[in-house]
Amino acid sequence: MHCACPTSSSFLLLPPFNTIRAQVLQIGANDPVLPTTGITVSYQMVENTDAGLIADAYFSTWISYAPKIFPGYQPLVNGKVVGLTGNGLSGTMTYDALSKSWIATGIPAFPPVTGTSTDVMTDPLGGPNRTPYLTANVTVKNTAGTTLATTSTVVPVAFGGCCSCHLDVAVANGFPRTPDGSFKAMGKLHGQNSSKIDLSLLDPDGDGVGGPIRCSECHLDPAMGETVAPGFANVHPNYTILPGATFTKADVKTSTMTFSQVLHNFHSGNAKVLAMKPDINTNCYACHPGNGIECYRGVMKSDGYTCVSCHGTLAVRASSGQTAQPWNAATLPSCNKPAKGVTGSCHSSTQYPDGGGWASSFEGKYINNRGHKGSILCTTCHGAPHADAPAQTAKDNVQNLALQGSARALGKCSVCHPKKSTSWGVPAHTRGGAVLP
Ligand code: HEC
Numbered sequence: 334m335h336c337a338c339p340t341s342s343s344f345l346l347l348p349p350f351n352t353i354r355a356q357v358l359q360i361g362a363n364d365p366v367l368p369t370t371g372i373t374v375s376y377q378m379v380e381n382t383d384a385g386l387i388a389d390a391y392f393s394t395w396i397s398y399a400p401k402i403f404p405g406y407q408p409l410v411n412g413k414v415v416g417l418t419g420n421g422l423s424g425t426m427t428y429d430a431l432s433k434s435w436i437a438t439g440i441p442a443f444p445p446v447t448g449t450s451t452d453v454m455t456d457p458l459g460g461p462n463r464t465p466y467l468t469a470n471v472t473v474k475n476t477a478g479t480t481l482a483t484t485s486t487v488v489p490v491a492f493g494g495c496c497s498c499h500l501d502v503a504v505a506n507g508f509p510r511t512p513d514g515s516f517k518a519m520g521k522l523h524g525q526n527s528s529k530i531d532l533s534l535l536d537p538d539g540d541g542v543g544g545p546i547r548c549s550e551c552h553l554d555p556a557m558g559e560t561v562a563p564g565f566a567n568v569h570p571n572y573t574i575l576p577g578a579t580f581t582k583a584d585v586k587t588s589t590m591t592f593s594q595v596l597h598n599f600h601s602g603n604a605k606v607l608a609m610k611p612d613i614n615t616n617c618y619a620c621h622p623g624n625g626i627e628c629y630r631g632v633m634k635s636d637g638y639t640c641v642s643c644h645g646t647l648a649v650r651a652s653s654g655q656t657a658q659p660w661n662a663a664t665l666p667s668c669n670k671p672a673k674g675v676t677g678s679c680h681s682s683t684q685y686p687d688g689g690g691w692a693s694s695f696e697g698k699y700i701n702n703r704g705h706k707g708s709i710l711c712t713t714c715h716g717a718p719h720a721d722a723p724a725q726t727a728k729d730n731v732q733n734l735a736l737q738g739s740a741r742a743l744g745k746c747s748v749c750h751p752k753k754s755t756s757w758g759v760p761a762h763t764r765g766g767a768v769l770p
Pocket residue numbers: 346493494495496497498499502519522523524525526596599600603605606609610613619620
């Protein structure tokens with residue numbers, strides 16, 4: 334589940350940005366093959382529409398302010414909403430040989446108000462509930478334009494929980510209970526840390542107004558595609574510092590700490606945070622989307638595991654070095670072992686080898702991996718990491734139910750092999766000698 338900020342007028346943690354992967358299998362008389370030519374694969378978001386996003390009071394702040402945050406980027410082209418990588422709410426997917434899947438990156442999905450029962454996410458700013466579990470329809474056509482196959486998948490996106498504390502932090506610091514008040518308070522507090530930088534006094538384009546600020550310009554964030562933080566002055570060469578500041582341009586430096594590091598480490602140890610939420614070290618939903626929705630909703634949850642079982646407490650995440658190397662296979666959990674610095678026994682690496690996956694600087698050995706005989710992504714059979722089949726949310730189970738009549742991981746051999754068993758089983762997990770990538 335991707336997190337998006339409700340408003341983008343003052344600061345931005347993460348932009349609207351969801352990525353869909355689809356594997357296409359050609360089922361003939363023998364073993365399935367994965368065609369790479371002769372087909373087009375396309376996606377269409379269902380609940381998000383261009384008109385709906387343009388009219389949305391929150392998304393419209395993204396449309397207005399994103400060009401200041403990402404100079405050169407235009408979120409609206411010919412009346413259509415376009416994400417940071419150029420993909421909109423519908424389009425074609427590109428074949429990626431490494432994952433053997435078709436990918437559309439950076440879809441600008443955003444939780445809408447639908448007025449229906451799917452509006453289960455509460456709004457930390459007090460607005461109406463919104464729908465976080467969106468749908469994308471995926472269609473495969475041949476070169477003649479005939480539809481060969483269709484499926485649908487869940488595109489989850491939600492607001493994080495910062496506001497649930499930071500509106501109060503704003504008031505405690507003498508600012509109004511609004512996103513802007515929260516930004517000013519956060520900026521002031523940031524000015525009191527070793528950086529001296531009051532974020533609210535940074536004016537990126539010299540128009541005399543503070544913000545909007547993107548944290549990952551100074552704090553490395555691989556989720557923003559970074560391998561180093563770009564630096565504020567490099568992104569905004571014409572920036573100015575507003576009057577009243579007690580720092581200078583010489584102080585406006587990139588941080589030695591990643592974005593994951595500053596957020597997790599600071600909040601795990603701060604006495605004022607602990608006074609607001611004494612259980613902050615184990616309450617990941619204080620920030621990660623738990624506001625009525627529970628981003629963690631898979632079979633591992635049904636089996637009784639919590640965020641901390643696999644990832645560790647905030648304090649462990651900080652002290653073990655996970656946050657210094659975020660979004661990385663070296664620190665994230667896999668099916669065979671919990672996250673770096675966490676102990677616990679997981680699935681047998683002999684029976685269910687994760688095989689290491691392929692080297693990727695972004696995300697772990699579950700997402701970047703294929704199993705069975707070598708071609709099929711773990712996620713194709715098992716679903717998304719925190720919605721692993723059978724998930725607690727009906728919507729995440731739709732594809733497996735349609736294919737094999739069971740919400741469990743794909744195990745009915747005949748779904749893919751017409752000549753093999755029509756009953757459900759556990760496909761071999763070893764790759765039979767196949768080496769990745
Ligand atoms: C459990 C409540 C809580 C949550 C949730 C929370 N914060 Fe905080 N945050 C605080 C408190 C309390 C402070 C310190 C206030 C003080 O010292 O007066 C703080 C301080 C900060 C600071 C200033 C730290 C510094 O020294 O520079 C930043 C920046 C910040 N928070 C960002 C965030 C962001 C971004 C999120 C969401 C991802 C978030 N916070 C979620 C309670 C929270």
